[in-house]
Amino acid sequence: MQLGADDALVAVHALRVLRRLAAGVAAPRWQMSGFARTPGATPRPMTGRNLMGQVDGTNNPRPQDPDFAAKVFATGPDWMAGGSYAVLRRIRMLLDDWESLPTDRQERLVGRRKSDGAPLSGGPDAGERTPVDLAAANPDGTLAIAPDAHVRVAAPASNGGAAMLRRGFSFHDGLLADGAPDAGLLFAAFQADPARGFVPVQQRLARGDGLSRFLRHEAGALFAVPPGAPEGGYVGQPLLEG
Numbered sequence: 644m645q646l647g648a649d650d651a652l653v654a655v656h657a658l659r660v661l662r663r664l665a666a667g668v669a670a671p672r673w674q675m676s677g678f679a680r681t682p683g684a685t686p687r688p689m690t691g692r693n694l695m696g697q698v699d700g701t702n703n704p705r706p707q708d709p710d711f712a713a714k715v716f717a718t719g720p721d722w723m724a725g726g727s728y729a730v731l732r733r734i735r736m737l738l739d740d741w742e743s744l745p746t747d748r749q750e751r752l753v754g755r756r757k758s759d760g761a762p763l764s765g766g767p768d769a770g771e772r773t774p775v776d777l778a779a780a781n782p783d784g785t786l787a788i789a790p791d792a793h794v795r796v797a798a799p800a801s802n803g804g805a806a807m808l809r810r811g812f813s814f815h816d817g818l819l820a821d822g823a824p825d826a827g828l829l830f831a832a833f834q835a836d837p838a839r840g841f842v843p844v845q846q847r848l849a850r851g852d853g854l855s856r857f858l859r860h861e862a863g864a865l866f867a868v869p870p871g872a873p874e875g876g877y878v879g880q881p882l883l884e885g
């Protein structure tokens with residue numbers, strides 16, 4: 644179950660209420676807390692940043708895209724039709740190492756400018772929404788988006804069209820024994836079929852993502868998220884009673 648609210652107090656209260664209601668039927672086995680940008684923190688809504696400081700969430704499928712449903716919502720089995728498969732990873736960031744890099748090296752490892760998220764293929768006038776051009780070259784002939792840049796390796800164009808809706812949250816759970824921050828990204832991605840979404844992209848990232856040297860994947864899980872319940876029904880009813 645994922646609980647979210649603009650105000651953390653509300654989320655914790657909902658958690659307490661649900662725990663009480665589920666007593667004797669279901670019990671939590673583990674729990675993780677994450678946070679995202681605070682609504683109202685900027686004058687207008689903006690794409691948030693992760694704890695590495697990057698604008699994160701720009702190139703996501705959008706509900707108005709004609710193929711959004713095909714990418715995100717499952718078509719079967721029956722009890723999953725209209726639901727989605729959610730991948731969750733606890734990815735710790737080696738922030739001390741990352742922050743010791745100069746900004747231009749950080750930007751090359753992602754393929755986007757740190758200040759505003761503009762793609763490095765777009766020139767000085769590019770903005771966050773400028774399309775990424777994976778073929779663009781620098782004046783010296785090298786690729787503007789480096790071969791190991793995260794956005795190149797993760798892009799649908801590099802993975803046979805594999806796409807997912809990323810909805811991650813940051814976590815910061817204090818310090819590890821060696822004093823390093825226990826902090827990073829609770830990566831969450833929704834897709835119609837993980838075999839055509841997360842799995843091929845993660846396999847490719849594992850082989851060639853420049854960002855990997857600054858990340859540690861610590862835990863991962865795949866969840867079947869059934870569709871919303873009709874009036875009078877409950878989530879997962881066709882599976883449990885069908």
Ligand code: HEM
Pocket residue numbers: 693695697698699700701702703732734736753755760775793794797798799807809827828830841844845848854858
């Ligand atoms: C802590 C780990 C990660 C960090 C810090 C990170 C950061 C970023 C950033 C800054 C972008 C560019 C902005 C955007 O389009 O949202 C991006 C894009 C993307 N990331 Fe990650 N990411 C991480 C892990 C992952 C993982 C595990 C996957 C999937 C297996 C993934 C898949 C993608 C995809 C598909 C894109 C969009 C690429 C495109 O089409 O342009 N990322 N990520």
